[in-house]
Amino acid sequence: MMNIWQQAQQDTLVSQNYVYFDTGAAAPPPKPVIDAVKAYLDKTAEQGIYLPSFRKATYQQVEVCRKKMATFIGAKESEIAFTKNGTESICLIARGISWQAGDEVIIPDTEMLSNISIWQLLAEEKGIKIVTVQADKQGVISPASIECAITPKTKLISFVALSNITGVMQPVQAICEIAQKYRVLSHVSASQAIGMYRVNVQSWQCDFMSFCGRKGLRAIEGSGICFVRESLIPLLTPMLVGWWNSSIAPKTGTVILPKTAKRFEAGCPNIPAIISLNSALDYASQLGIEQIEIRNQTLTQYAMQKLATIPNIEIYGPDNSNQRIGIIPFNIKGISSDLLMQKLEAKNIIIESGHFMATAILQFYNIEKMARLSLHYFNTEKEIDLFINAINDITKE
Numbered sequence: 001m002m003n004i005w006q007q008a009q010q011d012t013l014v015s016q017n018y019v020y021f022d023t024g025a026a027a028p029p030p031k032p033v034i035d036a037v038k039a040y041l042d043k044t045a046e047q048g049i050y051l052p053s054f055r056k057a058t059y060q061q062v063e064v065c066r067k068k069m070a071t072f073i074g075a076k077e078s079e080i081a082f083t084k085n086g087t088e089s090i091c092l093i094a095r096g097i098s099w100q101a102g103d104e105v106i107i108p109d110t111e112m113l114s115n116i117s118i119w120q121l122l123a124e125e126k127g128i129k130i131v132t133v134q135a136d137k138q139g140v141i142s143p144a145s146i147e148c149a150i151t152p153k154t155k156l157i158s159f160v161a162l163s164n165i166t167g168v169m170q171p172v173q174a175i176c177e178i179a180q181k182y183r184v185l186s187h188v189s190a191s192q193a194i195g196m197y198r199v200n201v202q203s204w205q206c207d208f209m210s211f212c213g214r215k216g217l218r219a220i221e222g223s224g225i226c227f228v229r230e231s232l233i234p235l236l237t238p239m240l241v242g243w244w245n246s247s248i249a250p251k252t253g254t255v256i257l258p259k260t261a262k263r264f265e266a267g268c269p270n271i272p273a274i275i276s277l278n279s280a281l282d283y284a285s286q287l288g289i290e291q292i293e294i295r296n297q298t299l300t301q302y303a304m305q306k307l308a309t310i311p312n313i314e315i316y317g318p319d320n321s322n323q324r325i326g327i328i329p330f331n332i333k334g335i336s337s338d339l340l341m342q343k344l345e346a347k348n349i350i351i352e353s354g355h356f357m358a359t360a361i362l363q364f365y366n367i368e369k370m371a372r373l374s375l376h377y378f379n380t381e382k383e384i385d386l387f388i389n390a391i392n393d394i395t396k397e
């Protein structure tokens with residue numbers, strides 16, 4: 001009989017053709033997720049999307065998924081908005097807050113573009129001030145350095161839970177506690193974290209959280225979530241309005257908005273994406289998020305040990321593997337990361353090479369690009385061995 005991880009690999013069709021180490025960009029959805037989306041699309045082809053009874057059932061499904069998502073992250077269903085990706089969720093929060101010129105936003109230097117550009121634009125448009133905090137050499141944000149950066153003008157701290165670049169699991173709870181102590185808002189970018197280990201807004205105590213569904217959670221592209229703490233929902237201006245999230249008061253003609261996070265969803269929902277999230281949540285819950293975390297830690301430690309045996313390798317990020325999960329960036333002297341990626345692809349092993357939009361981190365290590373191994377529970381020790389052997393072969397060529 002197969003164990004749960006063998007079953008997970010069997011459900012991962014890409015594993016029949018490739019060794020896939022790029023969950024950090026997007027994980028392959030498991031077969032049950034794809035089947036659920038296909039079944040929905042087939043029905044839309046056979047009976048039309050807006051067949052009244054079908055549409056009613058579909059909207060009920062949307063609310064079932066909202067509830068499931070809320071339970072998965074320790075939120076209330078009224079605090080969950082469906083979006084199309086992590087970036088959109090960050091922008092909904094950033095553009096929703098009412099800013100005054102001079103308001104300060106703390107952004108560590110660990111962030112990728114989607115948690116940089118919007119703040120930069122708001123600095124240009126509204127005169128907010130971005131305060132950058134440096135992480136330590138290993139890419140870990142120290143809560144004390146955040147505390148030092150807080151001033152009476154600080155309005156928000158916006159930071160990543162799990163770095164897409166170094167794989168560091170940041171001390172989210174400790175940072176959010178500091179934010180609370182000084183009555184500063186906190187936004188956690190959890191696009192990499194969700195589905196890799198337990199993400200819980202109650203224990204983290206964050207005010208906002210953004211994430212996409214296509215990475216650790218293994219939903220399809222175009223799926224995302226914006227979590228907004230209940231008390232803050234009425235204070236955020238929705239960036240998008242129309243049918244689905246508004247109505248017009250008949251007597252006054254004013255716009256009426258929902259009191260829940262549905263306020264941030266406008267127009268036709270992305271039903272295939274929501275169906276995929278629903279099924280992906282079932283899949284992750286059946287495996288158990290604690291089990292997934294242990295499995296990911298084990299595979300990460302195994303990959304770290306094996307990578308360390310490769311001559312002339314430089315591994316970036318924390319040495320302490322307890323601080324890291326799923327993501328290991330590295331370079332090997334004598335071969336560019338782009339060439340390594342191409343040569344591995346020729347051997348059906350998929351990794352990514354790039355700058356990962358992380359200028360500060362690259363500058364810190366004085367490199368332009370790096371190779372990134374990004375694994376998930378459906379990977380195996382055997383695949384890691386294949387990857388290590390392939391690198392050894394390539395470097396000897």
Ligand SMILES: Cc1ncc(COP(=O)(O)O)c(C=O)c1O
Binds near residue numbers: 084088112164211224
């Ligand atoms: C940490 C982090 N935040 C935000 C994003 C942006 O998410 P999306 O690509 O879904 O817009 C990503 C995507 O790579 C990410 O890794």
